[in-house]
Amino acid sequence: MTVSTAIARLNAADQDFARHLDHLLSWESVSDDAVNQRVLDIIKAVRERGDAALVEFTQRFDGVDAKGISDLILDRARLELALTRITPVQREALEKAANRVRIYHERQRQDSWQYTEADGTVLGQKVTPLDRAGLYVPGGKASYPSSVLMNAIPAKVAGVAEVVMVVPTPRGEVNELVLAAACIAGVDRVFTIGGAQAVAALAYGTESVPQVDKIVGPGNIYVATAKRHVFGQVGIDMIAGPSEILVVCDGQTDPDWIAMDLFSQAEHDEDAQAILVSPDAEFLDRVAASIDKLLPTMERAEIIEKSINGRGALIQVRDMQQAIEVANRIAPEHLELSVADPQAWLPQIRHAGAIFMGRHTSEALGDYCAGPNHVLPTSGTARFSSPLGVYDFQKRSSIIFCSEQGASELGHTASVLARGESLTAHARSAEYRILNEKGN
Structure with missing residues (x-):
């Protein structure tokens, strides 16, 4: 296998820099008419035929030989069995990550409050958890137990009484790590269904799948399209775009580290975006050399290559101040401040889903076990959106007496x-x- 990169080089001093940057950042999750109509048909079928439609679609799309809905339900005992089937090292890692995620999110929990005016009028806010949340988890080989922790634990910390998880098992392929994560995170019910049909079931309910108040979790274009259509019937977390990383570096970090940090997002899929911004032109050259050197060693080299060549960039800026300006313009999902004194620049960062401070803080730590949520706004939506959190599973009622x-x-x-x-x-x-x- 031969792989090579031709990553774009941009310079903020160029007259047409803004136009080139806009083109680089442009990405829309647009469903074509065929996908949109197919999703609408699936939603309609689930609303009209309930469990029977779920079984039919699961047989057709996932190749699962299900005789009835009971074949698509996993009980708590099955989740506990998954804990015994993974390795002790895996279980320890899941439990450690879950504990850190829980501790972090417990600090986000909001409480009800009131105050009394001089004439006896009482004003306040009553904070109440959602009754039931739905968690969509991709299935098969593209399975992410870390996403189970990141979505389910904040819901449980918020006080959600029931978390319902849907996860497809294409051709009957069950991911034990995902089920073990669900057990550790406190998921209450699991249905082995996926796609637009799973979203429709959570939004409207069937004979067996309970209707939820909010649907969270990533999925493919059919899942994203279905979430768009059911929004209003239920709440949703976001319509997520491809994963992104923006590294701002002063030129003093090991270029191999930076190249691998860029790869860590590029390996997600061909549409993922990895960008490095630095005032040091020579450093950009060294990172480009590291990319070429390390790429052939990667298991997902072809995906990384397409991502880097298609949407990646090395951007030279005048100085660190301009680097921060570019970062705010991009409003990335993940922002690494790989600089000597990240704390000094933090007050100037206005738009970022998550900020990774210093040379030793790789984005990968945030994906798995640092504690903050890895469900983050993409495609520039960090300008007005926040990471998934406990507050997403609580609602507020005004109090007036x-x-x-x-x-x-x-x-x-x-x-x-x-x-x-x-x-x-x-x-x-x-x-x-x-x-x-x-x-x-």
């Missing part, structure tokens, strides 16, 4: 504003409660 005096005082203000909007019933409802006055 008016004392007699408070209702009277607020009634004057509400009356003026309501009549200004020509909403007379609003105004009179407030006016009835004004002391010593009656609404007319």
